[in-house]
Amino acid sequence: MSEESTLCASSALHVLLLLVQQSELAVPLRSLQKLTKAQRRHHTSLTNELIENMDKKATWDRFYTENGSKGQFKNFEWFFGFHSVQDLILPVLQSMSHSQSGPVNILDMGCGTSALGPCIYKTSSCAVKVTCADISSVAVKLMEKHANSTSAQPCNPSSALAFLELDCTQLRGYFGARSLDLILDKGTTDALVRSKEGQDKAGQILKQCLQVLKPSGSLLQFSDEDPDARLVWLEREVRGATLAADVGVQELGELRGVSYFCYQISPCTSEKVSK
Numbered sequence: 001m002s003e004e005s006t007l008c009a010s011s012a013l014h015v016l017l018l019l020v021q022q023s024e025l026a027v028p029l030r031s032l033q034k035l036t037k038a039q040r041r042h043h044t045s046l047t048n049e050l051i052e053n054m055d056k057k058a059t060w061d062r063f064y065t066e067n068g069s070k071g072q073f074k075n076f077e078w079f080f081g082f083h084s085v086q087d088l089i090l091p092v093l094q095s096m097s098h099s100q101s102g103p104v105n106i107l108d109m110g111c112g113t114s115a116l117g118p119c120i121y122k123t124s125s126c127a128v129k130v131t132c133a134d135i136s137s138v139a140v141k142l143m144e145k146h147a148n149s150t151s152a153q154p155c156n157p158s159s160a161l162a163f164l165e166l167d168c169t170q171l172r173g174y175f176g177a178r179s180l181d182l183i184l185d186k187g188t189t190d191a192l193v194r195s196k197e198g199q200d201k202a203g204q205i206l207k208q209c210l211q212v213l214k215p216s217g218s219l220l221q222f223s224d225e226d227p228d229a230r231l232v233w234l235e236r237e238v239r240g241a242t243l244a245a246d247v248g249v250q251e252l253g254e255l256r257g258v259s260y261f262c263y264q265i266s267p268c269t270s271e272k273v274s275k
């Protein structure tokens with residue numbers, strides 16, 4: 001996997017440490033060793049509080065506000081950026097576009113301020129309609145403002161790019177059944193399954209994805225979670241869904257000592273027989 005030029009997090013923990021460092025309550029890391037036992041306990045509890053609340057809009061609004069207040073806009077990439085996965089995504093778009101007449105309908109779910117969606121819009125030679133959606137209004141506004149200020153041109157003149165504030169547990173309220181070709185999830189499910197009350201939300205999101213995906217569509221989850229854990233979780237959640245799906249995994253490679261995976265969840269063409 002190649003290194004990105006944008007601000008990258010080497011791991012989820014690194015991002016959380018950034019969150020802690022940027023918090024007004026935070027203790028600078030260099031002075032950690034000088035902390036008293038009570039202060040160290042406070043620091044650990046703050047980190048835990050942030051990990052536990054990665055399913056909350058307020059956590060992310062605060063993160064993007066602090067990250068965006070440093071001056072010029074810079075995309076923040078969880079795990080890695082578009083260049084690490086373009087060789088996987090662009091051929092998928094090509095093959096989807098060959099089997100339909102309109103643009104390939106793509107959702108970057110929990111886009112944050114990642115350049116993934118805008119890069120697909122700029123790079124894809126086939127027509128795409130990219131929606132970048134996030135629960136954080138701060139992230140969505142930053143992305144919109146940046147896109148308007150740069151007015152990037154798409155590779156295909158029929159392509160479109162949109163930003164949307166949306167709680168993705170409510171996907172069905174916004175997207176029609178069987179309307180999307182591709183849903184991308186880079187770190188969103190990871191954030192939810194690691195937080196205290198996020199597991200149920202991650203399951204709800206997965207089930208909604210299956211409803212809004214076309215039968216030929218796919219959800220791609222980019223993750224650092226080991227297949228031993230993620231496949232078990234995915235297969236359990238899919239068993240509880242009304243629509244059947246196939247689950248697969250592909251190892252993407254290592255970046256800064258961390259292994260990354262792409263989990264592919266695709267609706268089965270036949271409706272699930274009731275259990």
Ligand SMILES: C[S@@+](CC[C@H](N)C(=O)[O-])C[C@H]1O[C@@H](n2cnc3c(N)ncnc32)[C@H](O)[C@@H]1O
Nearest residue numbers: 060077078110111112114134135167168186187
């Ligand atoms: C780990 S970050 C990943 C951001 C981005 N995909 C990236 O690659 O940098 C998780 C993102 O999920 C968003 N999120 C969390 N819960 C959500 C929900 N219910 N609906 C939509 N977005 C959500 C957060 O606001 C945050 O931007």
